[in-house]
Amino acid sequence: MRVRKKPWAAQYIKDHADLIVTEPEKQLGHWQERFPSVQPLQIEIGIGKGQFIVEMARQHSDINFLGIEIQESVIATALRQLVESGLTNVQLVETDGANVDTLFAAQEVDQLFLNFSDPWPKTRHAKRRLTSPNFLTHYQTVLKQDGRIQFKTDNRGLFEYSLTSFNNFGLVFDEVWLDLHNSDGNEGNVQTEYEEKFSKKGPIYELIAHFDQTK
Incomplete structure (x- = not known):
């Protein structure tokens, strides 16, 4: 887009450098100092x-x-x-959030949100999807042992791909919702701008999962 x-x-x-980081590599392992x-x-x-x-x-x-x-x-x-x-x-x-393992130290992050990511629908672009195995490897590095990934999308194809990708990678599913807004999972749900606009056109899918650290 x-x-x-x-x-x-x-x-x-530039005027609000206290609230935004433009050279994130310098913060590696020191993000808490920003708060x-x-x-x-x-x-x-x-x-x-x-x-x-x-x-x-x-x-x-x-x-x-x-x-x-x-x-x-x-x-x-x-x-x-x-x-x-x-x-x-x-x-x-x-x-670019593609290489989070260069931005954060190992096990520095407690939870990661992926909201309405680009679905990259063509098969040849599958590796660019933020739920593909190469990205999951990065997430596993930076997330704490009990850290979770929360993923939302309105794209059924991307959701099905993500379910398979997470499962094959060995993640443990905590919650899976096929129609988030009409489920118990909607309690406390914070919507994105995109979600507010497009939820009227079809269901919102969500999954929450964590890495199996016993393997």
């Missing part, structure tokens, strides 16, 4: 306009959140929302 460039974005990001206090660390890869990560931080003041987004104009919009919120337990990271 092509995003219209926002001429104000670059300067706005007022040391708390469980949860990250979202691909934050859109930031509605999910900001609301999660608002509802869970006892958790530190990091939102990763590569597109400058998109993350600048999320940053503006964060500035307006006044929250201190969420930081944004302008980078």
Whole structure:
């Protein structure tokens, strides 16, 4: 999806360097220093306009959140929302979230959110899907032993692929919802902007899983 460039974005990001990281490799193993206090660390890869990560931080003041987004104009919009919120337990990271194992130390992350990731529908692009085995290897490195992955999508093909990918990788499923908004799993569900818009057109799928550390 092509995003219209926002001429104000670059300067706005510079003006709020206390809330956004543009050189994340320098934070490897030291992310907690960006927050007022040391708390469980949860990250979202691909934050859109930031509605999910900001609301999660608002509802869970006892958790530190990091939102990763590569597109400058998109993350600048999320940053503006964060500035307006006044929250201190969420930081944004302008980078490609594909290689999280270069951004975080081993077992530095408590939970990882993948919300409405690009489905990359063509078979030849399967390796680019954020739930493919090569990405799962990265997640396993940075997640703590009891860390979980929470994945939501409206794309049935991507959901079925992800179920198979997680299962073949040996993950343990904690929850699987084929229609999240009409299930018990919807209690406490924080929606993304995309989710609010497209849930009227069909079901939202969700799975929550963790790596089997006994293997």
